[in-house]
Amino acid sequence: MSKTQLKEISQEIDIVCYHCGEICPSDAIHKDEKIFCCQGCKVVYEILNEKNLCTYYDLNESPGKTQQTLLLKNKYEYLDDAELTGKLLDFSDGKISTVTFFIPQMHCSSCIWLLENLFKIHHEILQSRVNFVEKKLSVSFQSNKISLRQVVELLAFIGYEPQISFEDVEKKSVENVNKKLYYKVGLAGFGFGNIMLLSFPEYLSIDVSSESLRTIFSYVIFLLSLPLLFYCGSEYFISAFKGLRKKFVNIDVPLSLGIVALFGKSAFEIFTHGSPGYMDSFAGLMFFLLLGKIFQNKTYDVLNFDRNYKSFFPISVTVKKNGNEKSIPLSQLKIGERIVVKNGELIPADAILFYGEGNIDYSFVTGESAPVGKVVGEMIYAGGRQIGSSIELEVLKDVSQSYLTQLWNNFQAKSGVEFSFTGIANSLSKYFTFAILLIAVLAFIYWIRIDANIAITAFITVLIVACPCALAMSTPFTLGNTLRIFGKNDFYVKNIRVLEDMAKVDTIVWDKTGTLTKSGETEIEFTGAILSSEENTLVKSLVRNSNHPLSKKIFTAIKESSLLKVENFIEIAGQGIQGEIAGQRIKIGGESFFALNKAKEGEETIYESIPIPVSSEVYLSINDVVKGKYKIQNKYRDEADLVIKQTQKKYDSYLLSGDNETEKSYLVNLFENEEKVFFRQSPLAKLNFIKKLQMGKQKILMLGDGLNDAGALAQSNVGISISEDILNFTPASDAILNAKMLKNLPTFLNFTAISLKIIYASFCISILYNFVGLYFAVQGLLSPLFSAILMPLSSISVVVFTTLTTTFFAKRKGLL
Amino acid sequence: MSVIVVLILFSMMVAGGFLVAFLWAVKSGQYDDKYTPSVRMLFDDKEQTILNEKTNKTNS
Incomplete structure (x- = not known):
C-alpha cells in the first residue's frame, strides 16, 4: 500500500500584512501603497489613519492583531445588562x-501607545492607562454617552478584545501583600541606617564627653527599634507561634528566639548601662531578612496559577423562555432552563441537547482538536464549545455541580497548604534549634559556677549569634534566583516551594493530547490508492461545500487549485457528505456512512476488517469504489521524543492519554514499556492513577494541558501545565511552561537539583560563621561590635554566594 | 552638647521625611507597575503637533 503525504499549503508568497504581519494571500488588499491580509486589517488601518494614530505603525513593525477571525455581532449583548x-x-x-480590562493581546510598545490614545478614536473615552506587566487596561469613559458594550466593542474592533470572565464579576478584593512587604522593608531600612549612625561612637570607641549624651543616643536607638520589633518582626513571631502550637519547629522558631534575645539583651543594656547594645545587629538582621522575602516573592502577576473554572466560563448566557431570548448572568442560571448556545460559545453547564445540531469542540477540555457531533437527546458536558449553528440545551446541573467543574472544585480547598511548614530550612530547623539551646544551656551551666553574670551573657549571646538568619536567607535567595532564571526561559513557577518539590520528584506522568502533541495542529494523511490529480480535484470540490472542520482540513491539504461544480450535494450530520461532479459520485464519511450503502460496494471490502471506527478518520469513495481513508494525525512537538528519552533514564515515566489507541505502537516504542502507556483515560481515571502512584510513595511531576488534566495536575506533587500561549488558558497548576520550551525540561529538572545543592553549600557557610560566633559567645566574650560585623557579614556572604553560583550554573546550562 | 541633640532631631526629621515619601510612593501605587512608565515616557506627541499645525494652516 502506498502512502501519500499531503502537507498544508506551503507559504509561497512572503508579503506580510502592514497591520498584523500575517502572510498575505494572493488576493491581498492594497491601500495607500500598503498591503493588508484582510478587510478587517485594512479597516483598522483606515480608522487609525483617519484619527492620525499611525505612530502605532512607526513604533513597531506590523504590531496589529489579525482581523481574519471575525467578531460575532451579538457577543457582547450581555454588557447591556445594568446589573452585570x-x-x-x-x-x-x-x-x-472606570473599568479595568485584562487584555492578553498586548505585546509591544505600539500596543501601549494605541491603548493609551483611545481618547483620540472616541472622544467619549476620557483616559486609558496600561499596566503592561499585568496586561491590564483601565479606561474611564463618559458612561452617559458611551456604553460599556461600545467600549468593549471598540477595543475588540481594533484587535484588543478584553477577556471578561465570570470571575471578574465576583471580584475578590486581593489584599496586596507585596505593598505591605515594601512598607516593612522601608521601615527596616530606615531603622537600620539610623541606628548604625547613632552607634558610630560605640564602633569607634570615641570617648563621649558626657554620659548623658550617650544615654540620649541609646534612647533614640531604642525608640527607633520598637517599630522594627513590633511591625517588621511580627510575622516571624506569629509564624513561630503557629508552628509551635502544631508541635512543629519551623525556621521562624530559632529566628524569633534570636530576635527576642537580641532585642531583650540590648534593651536591658540601654536601660541599665545607657549603651546601645546589639540594636544595630538587630536592625540589620530585620532588614536583610525582609530583603530576602522581597526576593523570593517575585511573582508573575500576569499569570494566574490558581484559576478556577469561573475564569473560563462566560459571564452570561442566553436563556429562552416562552419563545423570547434573554441574556442573564451565569450565576442566575437554574436547572431545567433552556439555553441557547451560539457558534463559538462555551457550554456553561452539563445539559441535554434539545434542538439543533451539536458539533462540540472539546479542545478546551481535552486538548482534542476534532469536534464531536451530538444529536438531540444526547448529554453534553460543560466546557465544550459549539461550532456551527446555534443549539438549544436544557440545563441538567448547576454550573458549579457540572462534571468537570466539580472535579476542579475538589482541589480548591487543598491548594492552600500551610506554607511555612515545608521546605529544607524548616526541616533542618528542628535539629538546629535543639542544638543551639543545648549549647546555650551547657555554656550557662559551665559559667554559673564561676560567675552568674557571665553565665547569663553567655546564654543570651549564644542565642544571638546562632540566630539562623543566613540559614533563613539562603533558600529565598537561591530559589528566588532560580525562579527568575526559569522565568526568563518561559518556565513560570508559582513559588519557591514548588522548586523544592520539583527536586524531590522521581516520576513523570505525561498527558498526550496537547502536551506531547501540538494542540490545534494536525496533519492529514491519506492512505489507500494513489489519487490522480483529477480525483484530488473532485475531492476538493466536494469538501468545499461542507463546513465540517475535517472537510476544511482536507480542502487545505489538497494542492490542486481548480474547482468543479458539485450537483446533488448531501451532507448528513455526523456521518459524511456526498455529491456528483461531472457524472461521478463521490462520498466522504465515517464508516457508518458507508455501512448504509454497503450492499453497493461489492468488490471493495478491504476496509471492512478495520476495527472500531475512529472519529478522526473518513473514507473516500468515487463511483462507489472505496479509494482509501483520510486520517487526521496529531503532530508531535518537535523534540517531545527526545525529552522523553532523556528524562526516562532518571525518572519513572508514564503516559496517560484520553485518546484512543491509534498511536499506541509509536508511544509504546517511545516509553519502552507497554505497561506505562494508558489510553482512554477519563479525567477521574487520571486523577486516581496519580493517587495510586503516590500511595506507593512516588513523588510525581505531571505535565498536562487541558481542563481534563486539572484534577490530576492538582493532585500530583508538581503539576506543570503546558501552553502555547501562556496568557491563555491553563488549568490550575504549580507551574506554566511555554510549549516551545518543552525541550528544556530535562535542563530545568537538573538545574533545580543544582539549586538545592547550592542551598546546602550555603548552609555550610552560615554554619561556619556560627561556629566562629559561638566560640566567642560560649566564653561570654561576644562584644556588640563583633556581632555588628559578624552578623551582616554572614548574611551578605550567603546572599552573594547563592546568587553568584546560581547565575554561574545557569550560564553553564545555557539558561542565561 | 545641645548642638548635637538639635542635629540628631533635625537629621531624624529629614530621614523621617524620606521614609514618609517612600511609604507614600508605595501606597500610591508607584511600585505596582515598574515597566509601563519606562515605555510611556518615550512616546512623544509629535503627531499631535503636526496635526495642529495642519489645522492652523488650513484655518488661516
Missing part, C-alpha cells in the same frame, strides 16, 4: 465610569 455592568465597573457616578 455594575459589577464589572470599578467606579461609576452615573456620568463617568
Whole structure:
C-alpha cells in the first residue's frame, strides 16, 4: 500500500500584512501603497489613519492583531445588562465610569501607545492607562454617552478584545501583600541606617564627653527599634507561634528566639548601662531578612496559577423562555432552563441537547482538536464549545455541580497548604534549634559556677549569634534566583516551594493530547490508492461545500487549485457528505456512512476488517469504489521524543492519554514499556492513577494541558501545565511552561537539583560563621561590635554566594 | 552638647521625611507597575503637533 503525504499549503508568497504581519494571500488588499491580509486589517488601518494614530505603525513593525477571525455581532449583548455592568465597573457616578480590562493581546510598545490614545478614536473615552506587566487596561469613559458594550466593542474592533470572565464579576478584593512587604522593608531600612549612625561612637570607641549624651543616643536607638520589633518582626513571631502550637519547629522558631534575645539583651543594656547594645545587629538582621522575602516573592502577576473554572466560563448566557431570548448572568442560571448556545460559545453547564445540531469542540477540555457531533437527546458536558449553528440545551446541573467543574472544585480547598511548614530550612530547623539551646544551656551551666553574670551573657549571646538568619536567607535567595532564571526561559513557577518539590520528584506522568502533541495542529494523511490529480480535484470540490472542520482540513491539504461544480450535494450530520461532479459520485464519511450503502460496494471490502471506527478518520469513495481513508494525525512537538528519552533514564515515566489507541505502537516504542502507556483515560481515571502512584510513595511531576488534566495536575506533587500561549488558558497548576520550551525540561529538572545543592553549600557557610560566633559567645566574650560585623557579614556572604553560583550554573546550562 | 541633640532631631526629621515619601510612593501605587512608565515616557506627541499645525494652516 502506498502512502501519500499531503502537507498544508506551503507559504509561497512572503508579503506580510502592514497591520498584523500575517502572510498575505494572493488576493491581498492594497491601500495607500500598503498591503493588508484582510478587510478587517485594512479597516483598522483606515480608522487609525483617519484619527492620525499611525505612530502605532512607526513604533513597531506590523504590531496589529489579525482581523481574519471575525467578531460575532451579538457577543457582547450581555454588557447591556445594568446589573452585570455594575459589577464589572470599578467606579461609576452615573456620568463617568472606570473599568479595568485584562487584555492578553498586548505585546509591544505600539500596543501601549494605541491603548493609551483611545481618547483620540472616541472622544467619549476620557483616559486609558496600561499596566503592561499585568496586561491590564483601565479606561474611564463618559458612561452617559458611551456604553460599556461600545467600549468593549471598540477595543475588540481594533484587535484588543478584553477577556471578561465570570470571575471578574465576583471580584475578590486581593489584599496586596507585596505593598505591605515594601512598607516593612522601608521601615527596616530606615531603622537600620539610623541606628548604625547613632552607634558610630560605640564602633569607634570615641570617648563621649558626657554620659548623658550617650544615654540620649541609646534612647533614640531604642525608640527607633520598637517599630522594627513590633511591625517588621511580627510575622516571624506569629509564624513561630503557629508552628509551635502544631508541635512543629519551623525556621521562624530559632529566628524569633534570636530576635527576642537580641532585642531583650540590648534593651536591658540601654536601660541599665545607657549603651546601645546589639540594636544595630538587630536592625540589620530585620532588614536583610525582609530583603530576602522581597526576593523570593517575585511573582508573575500576569499569570494566574490558581484559576478556577469561573475564569473560563462566560459571564452570561442566553436563556429562552416562552419563545423570547434573554441574556442573564451565569450565576442566575437554574436547572431545567433552556439555553441557547451560539457558534463559538462555551457550554456553561452539563445539559441535554434539545434542538439543533451539536458539533462540540472539546479542545478546551481535552486538548482534542476534532469536534464531536451530538444529536438531540444526547448529554453534553460543560466546557465544550459549539461550532456551527446555534443549539438549544436544557440545563441538567448547576454550573458549579457540572462534571468537570466539580472535579476542579475538589482541589480548591487543598491548594492552600500551610506554607511555612515545608521546605529544607524548616526541616533542618528542628535539629538546629535543639542544638543551639543545648549549647546555650551547657555554656550557662559551665559559667554559673564561676560567675552568674557571665553565665547569663553567655546564654543570651549564644542565642544571638546562632540566630539562623543566613540559614533563613539562603533558600529565598537561591530559589528566588532560580525562579527568575526559569522565568526568563518561559518556565513560570508559582513559588519557591514548588522548586523544592520539583527536586524531590522521581516520576513523570505525561498527558498526550496537547502536551506531547501540538494542540490545534494536525496533519492529514491519506492512505489507500494513489489519487490522480483529477480525483484530488473532485475531492476538493466536494469538501468545499461542507463546513465540517475535517472537510476544511482536507480542502487545505489538497494542492490542486481548480474547482468543479458539485450537483446533488448531501451532507448528513455526523456521518459524511456526498455529491456528483461531472457524472461521478463521490462520498466522504465515517464508516457508518458507508455501512448504509454497503450492499453497493461489492468488490471493495478491504476496509471492512478495520476495527472500531475512529472519529478522526473518513473514507473516500468515487463511483462507489472505496479509494482509501483520510486520517487526521496529531503532530508531535518537535523534540517531545527526545525529552522523553532523556528524562526516562532518571525518572519513572508514564503516559496517560484520553485518546484512543491509534498511536499506541509509536508511544509504546517511545516509553519502552507497554505497561506505562494508558489510553482512554477519563479525567477521574487520571486523577486516581496519580493517587495510586503516590500511595506507593512516588513523588510525581505531571505535565498536562487541558481542563481534563486539572484534577490530576492538582493532585500530583508538581503539576506543570503546558501552553502555547501562556496568557491563555491553563488549568490550575504549580507551574506554566511555554510549549516551545518543552525541550528544556530535562535542563530545568537538573538545574533545580543544582539549586538545592547550592542551598546546602550555603548552609555550610552560615554554619561556619556560627561556629566562629559561638566560640566567642560560649566564653561570654561576644562584644556588640563583633556581632555588628559578624552578623551582616554572614548574611551578605550567603546572599552573594547563592546568587553568584546560581547565575554561574545557569550560564553553564545555557539558561542565561 | 545641645548642638548635637538639635542635629540628631533635625537629621531624624529629614530621614523621617524620606521614609514618609517612600511609604507614600508605595501606597500610591508607584511600585505596582515598574515597566509601563519606562515605555510611556518615550512616546512623544509629535503627531499631535503636526496635526495642529495642519489645522492652523488650513484655518488661516
